[in-house]
Amino acid sequence: MAVRAAVAGASGYAGGEVLRLLLAHPEVEIGALTGNSNAGQQLGALQPHLLPLAGRVLQETTPEVLAGHDVVFLALPHGQSAAVAEQLGPDVLVVDMGADFRLKDAADWEKFYGSAHAGTWPYGLPELPGARAALEGAKRIAVPGCYPTAATLALFPAYAAGIAEAEAVIVAASGTSGAGKAPKAHLLGSEVMGSMTPYGVGGGHRHTPEMIQNFSGVAGERITVSFTPTLAPMPRGILATCSAKARAGVTAESVRAAYQKAYADEPFVHLLPEGQWPATASVYGSNAVQVQVAYDETAGRIIAISAIDNLTKGTAGGAVQSMNIALGLDETTGLSTIGVAP
Amino acid sequence: MAVRAAVAGASGYAGGEVLRLLLAHPEVEIGALTGNSNAGQQLGALQPHLLPLAGRVLQETTPEVLAGHDVVFLALPHGQSAAVAEQLGPDVLVVDMGADFRLKDAADWEKFYGSAHAGTWPYGLPELPGARAALEGAKRIAVPGCYPTAATLALFPAYAAGIAEAEAVIVAASGTSGAGKAPKAHLLGSEVMGSMTPYGVGGGHRHTPEMIQNFSGVAGERITVSFTPTLAPMPRGILATCSAKARAGVTAESVRAAYQKAYADEPFVHLLPEGQWPATASVYGSNAVQVQVAYDETAGRIIAISAIDNLTKGTAGGAVQSMNIALGLDETTGLSTIGVAP
Amino acid sequence: MAVRAAVAGASGYAGGEVLRLLLAHPEVEIGALTGNSNAGQQLGALQPHLLPLAGRVLQETTPEVLAGHDVVFLALPHGQSAAVAEQLGPDVLVVDMGADFRLKDAADWEKFYGSAHAGTWPYGLPELPGARAALEGAKRIAVPGCYPTAATLALFPAYAAGIAEAEAVIVAASGTSGAGKAPKAHLLGSEVMGSMTPYGVGGGHRHTPEMIQNFSGVAGERITVSFTPTLAPMPRGILATCSAKARAGVTAESVRAAYQKAYADEPFVHLLPEGQWPATASVYGSNAVQVQVAYDETAGRIIAISAIDNLTKGTAGGAVQSMNIALGLDETTGLSTIGVAP
C-alpha cells in the first residue's frame, strides 16, 4: 500500500531534488506534479536528470490537482503555503519546504519576510531535542532552512551540553543551487565560477532568526548569532564554520564528549574521527551530515563545522526524513548516507 | 543468498565507485577490500563519502584475501589482472575494470600498452550487438574503457544501420577523475579549474584501438578513427562528440530511425527528444547514457553525441551491469538512471 | 595626443573586456560609455573589476554621446551596428564586435541571422592572409566571432599550405562568458558547473558560415565545415579541436613546416614545441594564441588545436589589435601575451 505523494513546484531545484529522492523511496508512489509557469511542459525538458519521469507533464497548482494524495510536498514561493494547505484538508500530510511555518516569533517573521505571520508547524529537524516527538503522526511539517540545518547540527550539541557562551559566530559557504533556478545575472556561471562572495551580511539574512530560535531553544536562554552566508563556486553543498566562546572549565575532552553524546545514535549525522574534517563533496547527493569539532584553547572558542548537501539534508532529504517519521516509517527509508564523490 | 563481492584496488576512483554502487545493490554483500599501498588504513580516511564502510580496513591484494567470494572486481594497474585472475580459479566471476583483456589484436595491445598480450574476455558493453550473449554466464568480464563506452554508444548505431562511411572523428571531453587519484602536478585543482586542454592527440591514446575494434566489429569493415581526448574542468562526466561522413542517400529521417531502432529497448540509453542535447550533469552519478544525433546536410556528416558519467556507466556501473547479466540477475539491479543534478 | 575611444554596450562582457584592455593601452583615453538598459548606473556596480572606472556613469547610446571620439567600439545586439556607424560619420574608426559586417554572402547572412545583409567591413583577424593590408587605415572593422578566431588560427595554415582536403571537422569548447551576461536558466552556475553540453549541433551555429568563408578564402576552393560548439564549465577560454583529411603525400614534417611558416613572425600566435599542448588557462586574460598540430598517420588526418581567451583574442583583444593596425600604431600596443595562471 504505497504512499501517494504530490509535488507542488516540481520544476525548481527543491522540487527536483524531492522527486529524485522519492523515485528511490520504496514506499512512495509519485502522483501529481505541478508548476504554474511551466504547466503543460514535460518534466524531461525541465529536469533532464530525472529520466524515469521524463514523460510526465506538469499541471497547474490547484486543489483539484493536488487532491487524492497522502503527502503533498510544497516547494512554493514564500507566503503561498498556508492557502494551499488549507485547501488540502487536515488529513493530508503537508510538507512545506518553504519558510512560512518555521518561525515562532511573529515579529521576527514580519521583520525578515515582510508579511503576516502564518504560525508554526512541527519543525522538520529530527536531530534537534524534542523534534522527533512533534513529528510523529504530524500532518503538517515545516522543513528547516538549509543554513539553519547546517549551523544547528554543527553547534547545538555545545548548547545542549552547556559548554558554550550565549553568542555564536557562523560563516557558511553555500553552493549556488541554494539561490534557486530563477535566472539572475549574479548567479550566471560566468559570475560565480572562480569567485567567493558574501551576501546578507550584518544580520540581514532570513535564516538568522531561525538559527537563534534553534540555539535558544536548546540552551534555554537567548543566543546571539552573527551569521554571514557566502556563495561558493559549486552547485551543491554547505560548509558551516561555527564557533562560540567556551564556558569556563571547558576542555578538549568535554567538547568532544558533548558531541559524541549528541550524535551517538543519529543515523545521518557522522561525527568524524579526530583529525578528519568535513568536506561537502563527501555528502554530495546524500542525506548525511559530517560534523567535526575542536577546542581552540588560545582563542577560548569551540569551533564546530558541518558539511551537508543543501538540497538533500538541507531541503528535500530533511523533508523525506521528517515525512518518514510522520508516517511511522523507519526514519531512514529511501535515504542514503553515501555521497557521490569524487 | 547474497552474492559476495571483493574489490581489489578499493582506494582509487574506480574502486570507490564500484563500492558506492554495490552498497545500493540488493543482491550483493561486500566482502574483502584490498589496496596495496593503503593496506591497513581505514576506508573512512580514503573514501570519506562511503559512510557505511568507514570502519572497514584495507587488506593486501593476495589470493588468500580474495578467496571465498563469488565476484571479484579488479581495479588494478595495467598488466596485473591476469595473474590475480589465475589464482582465483575458474568459478569465480572476475570483473576487470582495467584494460588487460579488452583488445583482440595482439599487435595493437603491444603497440599501445607495451607489454605481452594477455588475451580477451567477454566485453562488458551489453548494448553492443552480440555482447549480452557473451556475457550471460561468463566468469570473466573485460569492462570497456570510459571513452570507448561513450563513443561506441554514440556512433555504433550509424554503423549498424550502414548509414556511415568508414571514418569517424571523435572529440571527447572528460572529467578529471578519469585520470585517476595518483597525484600529478597537471591534475591539481589549480591547474584544471578554468582550463580545457587536450592530450594523447594524433592517435596516441590507448582507447583508440578499442574504438576501432568496436566500430569495425559492428560495421563489418575497418573503420578509421581520429580520436582526441580533452580534459575538462569537472570531476566526472564524458561528453563525446562523434561524427562520420554520411553514405549517399542518408536523410535526417533515416539517421533518426537508425538510432530509434538501436535504443528502443535499452534500459540505460536514452535517445533524447529532438532538439534536446546531452549534458554530463544530467547523468552525474547514474548509469544512464544520453544520446542525440543530427544530420548536417551541408557538411554531409552524421553528428552523434553522448553523455555518460565516466566512473559510473564508463567504469563501475558498466561493470555492475555486466555482472548482473553474467549472474543471471535483472540487468538493471542496483543501478539507477537518475542523475544527481544540479 | 591620445586616441579618444568610446564604448557602446559597456555593461556586457565584450564591453567590459574592451575597457579592461583600453585601461592598459598607453595611447588611448577612455571617453563615453553607453549601455541603454543600464544608462544612469555607475560602472562600479556593473563591472566591479574595473576599479579605475568605478565612478563612471553609463549614458544612452545616442549619436550625441558618441560624437567627438576617434574610435567607437560597438558591443551591441545584432542588427544595430549599421545605423550607429552611419550616424558617426566616415572619419571615425568604428570597431564592431558584433556579427553585422562579417559575412560576404548575403544568403548566408539571411539564413543564419534572419535579417537583411548589411555588407562587409575589413575583417579583424590580422593573421589571416591579406587581412592586415585591408585593416591599415581602415575606418570600419568587423571583429571576427570568437569560435571562428580559434578555429581559423588552428586550421588555416593547413589550407594555406595545400596539405588538407576540402573538409574540416571542428569541435570547440567555450567558457560561458561567450554566451553573454543576459540571465538565462541554462547559463546559471548551478547548471553549468560540473557539466559539458553541446548546442547548435548539425551546422546550425552562426559561426559556421564565417569559418567556411575564412577557410575557403585561404584555400581557393569551397571548404566544408562540420562545427560543433560545446559549453564548458569555466568562465573564459576556447579550445578548438580541428581536423581535416590530409592530402596524399603529407608527412608529419610537412605539416609542422606549414605551421612554422605561418606563425614564424606572428606576435600573438605561439606554435608550441612538439609534445606540448594548448591549454586555455595559459592564455587566460591575454591576447595570445597557443597552437599545436599533429599528423595522425593511421587516421590520415591533420589535427590542429588552438587555445584562446574568447573575450580577449576572441573579441576585445582582437578588436584592439585591429584598431592598432588601423591607426598605424604598433600592432601589439597595450596587448599582453602573458596569461593569468594558475
Place this chain on the structure above:
Amino acid sequence: MAVRAAVAGASGYAGGEVLRLLLAHPEVEIGALTGNSNAGQQLGALQPHLLPLAGRVLQETTPEVLAGHDVVFLALPHGQSAAVAEQLGPDVLVVDMGADFRLKDAADWEKFYGSAHAGTWPYGLPELPGARAALEGAKRIAVPGCYPTAATLALFPAYAAGIAEAEAVIVAASGTSGAGKAPKAHLLGSEVMGSMTPYGVGGGHRHTPEMIQNFSGVAGERITVSFTPTLAPMPRGILATCSAKARAGVTAESVRAAYQKAYADEPFVHLLPEGQWPATASVYGSNAVQVQVAYDETAGRIIAISAIDNLTKGTAGGAVQSMNIALGLDETTGLSTIGVAP
C-alpha cells in the same frame, strides 16, 4: 637604468606570479631564474602562461647564479631564506615571499614552524600603520602571508579606531593555489572541484600568530584570534570574513567612518560603496583589495570582509609593491587594480 631582478623558486606558483608581474614592470629587467628540482628545464614547459619567458632556462639556486642583481625574490621552502640572504650581501634587496622573517615572537615561530627563529625583517604590508616607513630604503623585506594580508586589511581599521573588542573571529576561503604546486592527492582537481573543506582548525594554522601580531600591534593590546581557513573550489582568491565584538557606543556610522579614514588614500584598497560586497573574481590577477564593513547591531559585532587575489596582493603583488617602496619608486609602478573578470 633598469632594476635587475632574480627569482629563486621560479617554477612554483609564487615564483610564476612574481614573474608575471615583473614582466609588466617598466623599471625591472628579469635576470636569473632558479629552481632546484627543475634546473635545466625551460620555463615554457613549467609556466606556459609566461610566453615572453618561454625559452628561459632554470638554473640551480646558488650564490653565483643569484649574484649581480639589484633585487632577489625568494620563493623557497621555509627555513632556507636566511642562508641565501646572507650569501647575497647587505646591499642586495632581498624580498622573501616565505614565512621565515615575519614573526617577532621566537616562541610563536618555534611552536608553529618547528625550527629556530631567524629574526624579523621589515613587514611588507604597506597599508599597516608604520609599515611604509620601515620599508623605505629597506634591503630586506618579509612579505606577509596571504591570509594575514586579507584578514589584516579587513579588520585592522577597527582596531586602529578603537571600536572593536580584543577578540576576532576569522573564517577565510582560499583558492587552491595557496596550497602550492607540489602534487598531493587532496589537492587534485577531482577532489577540490565541487567541494569546500576546512583545515588547520582550532588555532593550528601558521598564519594565526601573524594575524595576532598585526592586530595587537595596531590595537596596543593582545588580540585573541580564532582563525579557520577553508579550501574553496577556485584557483585563486581569498575571501576573508572577519568579525569582532563592537565596543560600547559603536554605531554603523562610526564603523564606516573608521574604514573611510583608514583607506581614504590607499591606492590598492577599495572600500566598496554601501550595499556592495567584495567578490574574489573582481580582483582576479590584480593587486586590488575590496573591503566592506557592516555593524550587526543585534549580534553586537563588526563584520569586515575583504577579497584579494592570494597570489597577487596576497603574495607576489605585495612583494612588488613593497619592493617599489624600498627602491624609492612610485608604490603602484607595474601593478594593476583591474581584475580579470568574468
